[in-house]
Amino acid sequence: MQLEVHPTRMELLRLKKRLVMARRGHKLLKDKQDELMRQFMDLIKDIREIRTAVEKALEQAFRRFLFVSSAMSKAYLEEAVGFPSKTIALNVSRRTVMNIAVPEMQPTVEGEIRCYGFATTSSELDSSLHSLDQVVGEMIVLAQKEKWMQLLGEEIVRTRRRVNALEYILIPNLEETIKYITMKLSELERSNLSRLMRVKEIVRAH
Amino acid sequence: MDFIGYAIPFAGAAIAIFLAGFGSSVGISTAGQAADGVLTEDPDKFPSLLILVVLPGTQGIYGLLGGFLIMFKLGLLGGTPVSLNLVQSWQIFFAALPVGFASWISGIHQGKVCAAGVAMAARRPETLMKGVIYGAMVETYAIFGLITTILLLWSIKI
Amino acid sequence: MEAQWEYGDDVGYAYAVGRIRALETRLLTGERIARLAEAGSIDEFLRLLGETQYAEFLSKVSSPWEYETILGEEMEGVVKLMGDLSRDPALTDIFRLRYDFHNLKVALKENYGGEPMDSAYITLGTIPVERVRESVREKEGAVVLPSHLRAALASVTGVFPETPAPKWIDVIVDRAMFRTFVSIVKREGCPFLYGLLQGEIDLINILSLFRIRWANGEKSFFQEALLEDGTISTDFMSSLFGENLDAVPARLSHTPYVLMVTEGLAHLQTQESFLLFEKMREAFLFNYIRRADLIAFGIEPLIAYLYKKESEIRTIRTIFVGLLNNVPAETLKERMSGGFF
Numbered sequence: 001m002q003l004e005v006h007p008t009r010m011e012l013l014r015l016k017k018r019l020v021m022a023r024r025g026h027k028l029l030k031d032k033q034d035e036l037m038r039q040f041m042d043l044i045k046d047i048r049e050i051r052t053a054v055e056k057a058l059e060q061a062f063r064r065f066l067f068v069s070s071a072m073s074k075a076y077l078e079e080a081v082g083f084p085s086k087t088i089a090l091n092v093s094r095r096t097v098m099n100i101a102v103p104e105m106q107p108t109v110e111g112e113i114r115c116y117g118f119a120t121t122s123s124e125l126d127s128s129l130h131s132l133d134q135v136v137g138e139m140i141v142l143a144q145k146e147k148w149m150q151l152l153g154e155e156i157v158r159t160r161r162r163v164n165a166l167e168y169i170l171i172p173n174l175e176e177t178i179k180y181i182t183m184k185l186s187e188l189e190r191s192n193l194s195r196l197m198r199v200k201e202i203v204r205a206h
Numbered sequence: 207m208d209f210i211g212y213a214i215p216f217a218g219a220a221i222a223i224f225l226a227g228f229g230s231s232v233g234i235s236t237a238g239q240a241a242d243g244v245l246t247e248d249p250d251k252f253p254s255l256l257i258l259v260v261l262p263g264t265q266g267i268y269g270l271l272g273g274f275l276i277m278f279k280l281g282l283l284g285g286t287p288v289s290l291n292l293v294q295s296w297q298i299f300f301a302a303l304p305v306g307f308a309s310w311i312s313g314i315h316q317g318k319v320c321a322a323g324v325a326m327a328a329r330r331p332e333t334l335m336k337g338v339i340y341g342a343m344v345e346t347y348a349i350f351g352l353i354t355t356i357l358l359l360w361s362i363k364i
Numbered sequence: 365m366e367a368q369w370e371y372g373d374d375v376g377y378a379y380a381v382g383r384i385r386a387l388e389t390r391l392l393t394g395e396r397i398a399r400l401a402e403a404g405s406i407d408e409f410l411r412l413l414g415e416t417q418y419a420e421f422l423s424k425v426s427s428p429w430e431y432e433t434i435l436g437e438e439m440e441g442v443v444k445l446m447g448d449l450s451r452d453p454a455l456t457d458i459f460r461l462r463y464d465f466h467n468l469k470v471a472l473k474e475n476y477g478g479e480p481m482d483s484a485y486i487t488l489g490t491i492p493v494e495r496v497r498e499s500v501r502e503k504e505g506a507v508v509l510p511s512h513l514r515a516a517l518a519s520v521t522g523v524f525p526e527t528p529a530p531k532w533i534d535v536i537v538d539r540a541m542f543r544t545f546v547s548i549v550k551r552e553g554c555p556f557l558y559g560l561l562q563g564e565i566d567l568i569n570i571l572s573l574f575r576i577r578w579a580n581g582e583k584s585f586f587q588e589a590l591l592e593d594g595t596i597s598t599d600f601m602s603s604l605f606g607e608n609l610d611a612v613p614a615r616l617s618h619t620p621y622v623l624m625v626t627e628g629l630a631h632l633q634t635q636e637s638f639l640l641f642e643k644m645r646e647a648f649l650f651n652y653i654r655r656a657d658l659i660a661f662g663i664e665p666l667i668a669y670l671y672k673k674e675s676e677i678r679t680i681r682t683i684f685v686g687l688l689n690n691v692p693a694e695t696l697k698e699r700m701s702g703g704f705f
Contacts, residue, residue: 070699082479114581116531117531126575239375322660328386
């Protein structure tokens with residue numbers, strides 16, 4: 001689709017400049033998209049690994065906890081863990097990667113996981129809480145990376161939309177318009193020429 | 207010194223019957239309580255537990271038998287009352303003691319054995335007869351007491 | 365009156381023991397438990413459970429997830445039965461005092477932690493839950509508590525004017541609890557229960573050692589957590605703390621716990637799991653409990669029945685939890701305690 005412009009020489013020059021600009025922008029965006037994709041793929045590989053590990057560890061921890069809840073009555077279990085002494089504070093800061101603001105999570109761990117005595121608790125509670133405790137750090141890393149992945153994905157979609165807009169709409173339109181103006185201009189020139197020739201003939205006939 | 211009355215032999219007979227009856231009732235009460243405990247949870251066991259509960263009751267019967275034999279010896283049950291001197295009176299008195307004491311003590315202990323037997327039979331009904339046999343072993347000594355009493359009474363010459 | 369320090373010989377218990385023996389026939393046998401564990405589905409399990417004495421409670425709940433209600437009612441029944449049958453209420457009350465101390469811990473944690481924990485209270489204690497709760501909330505109200513609870517409460521609030529770490533609440537109250545139990549048993553003179561308590565104390569102390577070492581805890585905490593009055597002195601126990609873990613079984617070779625420690629430790633080191641420790645602890649106590657089978661008149665069979673029942677309830681809870689969460693039958697059977705049935 002050609003742009004609605006006056007087919008003037010000025011316009012042609014402007015459009016030609018825009019075309020050069022668009023081509024350069026397209027190349028840059030394309031490069032950015034490729035780099036984003038590469039990072040995205042790396043991240044996905046990373047996340048898949050951590051996710052498998054976390055899921056396995058969680059499953060094991062839950063299985064262990066399941067049996068603790070069967071060895072101790074509900075009231076005793078609640079008494080044991082109802083007043084926890086371990087706190088995890090999550091400090092979230094922003095960092096810019098490839099022009100994207102990504103969150104950086106920094107956990108601050110305080111206190112210990114054992115918040116109960118020995119006489120009325122099953123020792124299996126220890127190992128079950130221990131495995132849960134261990135998986136928490138990895139879960140935070142996973143959450144952070146998954147957020148990165150999400151933001152990166154959004155950025156990729158946006159970049160691709162721009163690349164496509166440039167590649168399939170703006171650049172062809174510009175080219176078409178340039179062509180149209182060029183043709184229009186040469187048409188004008190031709191008609192001018194023929195008019196001049198006609199005038200010349202008339203003048204000569206007298 | 208011929209006739210001094212029946213006070214001393216009567217005391218013997220009374221002691222035999224009283225002690226044996228006491229032993230039996232304590233024994234039955236122990237075994238009976240244990241059986242009650244079982245029956246609270248499992249009333250169908252009544253017939254099989256009955257034998258263990260009544261087992262300590264035999265001692266009372268032995269004591270009663272001893273008492274009757276003394277009365278018989280004295281001629282109070284049919285026949286003519288005999289006259290006794292002091293020695294004979296005391297002989298009858300002491301002859302009554304074996305059945306009395308043996309029944310008293312064995313009755314109480316048999317009660318415990320039977321109560322334990324009840325508890326055992328509650329768990330494993332097939333062991334009932336074993337419990338009865340152990341109970342009957344205690345019974346032996348009450349029988350020995352009774353036999354001794356009978357033989358002693360027999361040997362007293364009036 | 366001077367208490368008689370001897371095994372049960374009170375014919376007054378004839379009725380109680382007779383009743384307990386009859387009740388014991390209804391405990392689930394090992395065979396039946398294996399069948400329950402193999403039920404495969406929760407429906408099949410409920411059907412099998414319907415053939416046992418738990419049938420009575422099954423009808424009261426609408427969903428298998430309410431298993432805690434079923435088991436709670438069963439436990440309540442047992443504790444009430446103990447009270448009815450006992451001729452030494454001071455001794456059988458020990459098993460209700462446990463819940464008083466438990467409620468005290470909950471109330472303390474509620475008070476310091478700030479989170480309400482209503483469902484953690486157990487109503488089987490000797491004093492109403494509300495009273496424990498109120499005494500903790502308003503410290504002057506502590507006068508209404510019996511002296512042993514008051515002392516436990518005072519030692520927590522006295523040591524910690526600020527908010528204590530929750531583990532200290534447990535450790536201090538647990539220690540007070542066992543001290544109370546031992547003093548009651550000594551006063552009443554019950555060698556069977558004394559031995560049982562000593563065994564429990566030893567086992568708890570030994571397990572604490574491994575639990576704290578495994579979690580890289582501190583020696584000072586271990587020393588504070590040690591319960592007194594066991595057969596193994598607290599000094600000896602704390603001397604074990606510095607040892608290499610592999611050397612501990614040898615140091616305990618003069619105690620009856622050497623087998624448990626050896627096998628439990630091996631399992632802990634290879635599998636990172638305390639399962640075998642727990643199983644062998646239960647087996648050890650059960651072995652002790654079995655002595656009561658030989659006693660015809662006395663409180664011992666009652667205590668033994670209570671323990672057996674507790675273990676049975678735990679087993680059934682395990683099967684419930686396992687089946688409701690699709691745990692394979694093999695894993696479930698592995699967890700069934702070996703020694704108990």
